[in-house]
Amino acid sequence: MRQLCCILALLTIQACKHDGTDHSKDAHQSAEIEDELVSSEKGLIWHYDDEFEASQQDIYERWLTDVHEACTVTLGEYPFDMNVHFHKSSNRSVPVSFGHTRRNEFNELHFYVNPEATYDELIADWTAQHEMSHHSIPFVGKKFQWFSEGYATYMSRRIMILQGFYTEESFDSLYLNNIIDKKRFYSDSTLTFSEASAKLFKQSNYGAVYWAGSGFFYKADQLLQEHHNMRMEDVIKKYQDCCRLKDKNYRSVIRSFDEIINSDIFSTLSDQYTLAPCTEVMAAFN
Ligand SMILES: [Zn+2]
Numbered sequence: 001m002r003q004l005c006c007i008l009a010l011l012t013i014q015a016c017k018h019d020g021t022d023h024s025k026d027a028h029q030s031a032e033i034e035d036e037l038v039s040s041e042k043g044l045i046w047h048y049d050d051e052f053e054a055s056q057q058d059i060y061e062r063w064l065t066d067v068h069e070a071c072t073v074t075l076g077e078y079p080f081d082m083n084v085h086f087h088k089s090s091n092r093s094v095p096v097s098f099g100h101t102r103r104n105e106f107n108e109l110h111f112y113v114n115p116e117a118t119y120d121e122l123i124a125d126w127t128a129q130h131e132m133s134h135h136s137i138p139f140v141g142k143k144f145q146w147f148s149e150g151y152a153t154y155m156s157r158r159i160m161i162l163q164g165f166y167t168e169e170s171f172d173s174l175y176l177n178n179i180i181d182k183k184r185f186y187s188d189s190t191l192t193f194s195e196a197s198a199k200l201f202k203q204s205n206y207g208a209v210y211w212a213g214s215g216f217f218y219k220a221d222q223l224l225q226e227h228h229n230m231r232m233e234d235v236i237k238k239y240q241d242c243c244r245l246k247d248k249n250y251r252s253v254i255r256s257f258d259e260i261i262n263s264d265i266f267s268t269l270s271d272q273y274t275l276a277p278c279t280e281v282m283a284a285f286n
Pocket of ligand 1: 085130131134149152
């Protein structure tokens, strides 16, 4: 459900236009708080878009600071500060009902949070790791949304291994089982994986694309270990340093990944996911 919300938000936001007033207000607030952050080196700037108790604000800031630290250790230093917006959620059944990113000049993260959530409940949730993962690569366009969501779905729990929520074994079985489970939605051999994913998005079957899309990174991670003695997060650490601010589209991200490892693992996988029948792509998971 939260994955569905994330997608809906992304689609809505892409159609959204900001007026100059909001931006200048945000820029002013950001500049003030940024001065404080130079010394603390947190890289996060807080915005409370709804009213929250001071004690709850302390919990949210500790939660996001800890997630940011885990993201930085796993994915490398982000070459920018991120503006974190907190909104009040009326859904009290989960700690975070909804999250989304805006990859604009403010590098925004938005979280709809339960005002009663405890630190322990928030830190065990995956939404923040998912949204912060999105910021470690550029926006690659709606056509490649399967890549973007597959990436955030895969990297979120790579980060949570460092936080102690998964072992390599539990991570592996969670992803493999979920990817295999989604094979049934990729049974039309006349469609590529990319085309089948676009169709599933139209049918609001977001979970299928998120998990199946993570298969691209699951497979890349396997090949990196076999041939390069590297993990996917090692590539991203280098990527954030060399190329995060340089690349502007899907093709340039794939090219940069290949240049980092001096191989063609990513362009070969990309060809499979965009040109071959989806049934062939999904047959690699069993
Ligand atoms: Zn997402």
